[in-house]
Amino acid sequence: MACVFTSNKTIRVCPFLNGDVENPEPKTNTTWIHPNLPSKCTWKPGKSISESPHNCVPLPKEPKILSNILEKIGHTPLVRINKISKAYGLKCELLAKCEYFNAGGSVKDRITLRMLEDAEKAGILKPGDTIIEPTSGNTGIGLALAAAVKGYRCIIVMPEKMSMEKVDILRALGAEIVRTPCTRFDAPESNVRVAWKLKNEIPNSHVLDQYRNASNPLAHYDTTAEEILEQCDGKVDMIVAGAGTGGTITGIARKMKEKCPECKIVGVDPEGSIVALPSSLNTAEDATMEVEGIGHDFIPTVLDRAVIDQWCKSNDTDSFLMARRLIREEGLLCGGSAGSAMSVAVKAAKQLKEGQRCVVILPDSVRNYMSKFLNDKWMITNGFLKEDVQEHYPWWWNIKVQKLNLLAPLTLLPDVNCQKAIEILRDKGYDQAPVVAESGLILGMVTLSNILSSLLAGSAQFSTPVIKVIYQQFSKISLDDTLGKLSHILENDHFAIVVHELEQYNADGSSFMKQMVFGVVTAVDLLSFVTRKNNSQKLNDGTLKSASSEMKRSLAECEKKTEDF
């Protein structure tokens, strides 16, 4: 997709982009454009602004009456952080750029508007066309919002990991949503590849491609960075921002290198991602990342790592705890990646002196994560928060999952086809089954409703192997976890996979931990344990020797209720 255009509508080949820009149309319907092709941008720090290869748009003034909601994109507030800054003993001024005040609720509204309008100006996008985008959600919301206002069809391809809140907002905005498994970016079923596959099949459709589109960093170069400079009277000493596509940090950093070259740019990259430099920082490559919107297993084309002065790794726990603190102590209703940036900023800004200024980008709002990090139970279940020590737990609370009478699980091999999987599940009376490799390794989960929706959406046929319709966003619990933890999980999920970890050795003597499926546990298993008639008898065995009289009372109550039932 080209994105910098002259007024007579001929495409000025954007040096940010790669060679595909002159011929953006794929030749066959299997073609896709890699989101990590090397950039051909000729922009260099130290050159004068007049030598810039980029087409720049001046920062518009905010109108008094908006002609539509898209004019409420940009001009976001810069807010002083008070209590947290004090708690960390910072001498400098700590400021938050609150991007969740954009019309669609995130920093991505800026780039979606710019990418759309640049494509419209170039005559690439025409009324009634379809926009397709692979995204972690916020770009999707920005595009769906602009598509709703401007009248385009919008298809968003999003990994399963992303929150249901984002899905519901996208639906409300009229977008069509395709969910993909969380796989490597270049796997055939990744959201990037599925988006290109749809583009190759749907006439008059376009992938604006935030990973390669120069309008992405340019939106931040022209607006976010200009606003920060205006709000700080040109004096900024440090900027801290996370990198997803890298558009935000690249655009801001390039403007700072030109207008405020002393400003230090700190990039935030979550553990599990490979974006940070030096690459020795990226140690935990297989760590799972719960924070959404930042981190990748490839280097996006638009990310210019040459303009980032320092990279710092963030982790999920610090990110979520800091995001909750920003809400609780500063009243900033931000998302998890805002917590990542701030958790890094409070450490990095220690090097700044009194009178200096650190600006932190808060990309989106807690609105996207109401059922996730805002929820205490979710935090506890996922190990990000310790449980309060309550005095009145039910008697079964601290009993281990291994005490449940779980049946050996029904598992499917990855090459079982959907037709056969439906028959097996139906015959055995199950709604779901783990899909495991011959080695016993868990590959994912397949459910009847998942198979059904893939068949209806046309993304799978009866002959398709189940490996194509599995999903990986399910809760796991170990045999040593408590039934209390299990009950938290089952408040949100229909089931959890009971896993058993074993250490396996390679021929070279190195070892790794391998997770095997021990069973699938549902609310019925927990309830039948809790209400089992002979529980009072069990109170006398070793497991429950320590049971208090209160536990016995609650058990008796429980049994009574079962009898009444």
Ligand SMILES: Cc1ncc(COP(=O)(O)O)c(C=O)c1O
């Ligand atoms: C929540 C959140 N934080 C941070 C970012 C990073 O922005 P960028 O893609 O400009 O690097 C994104 C991008 O999707 C996001 O959704």
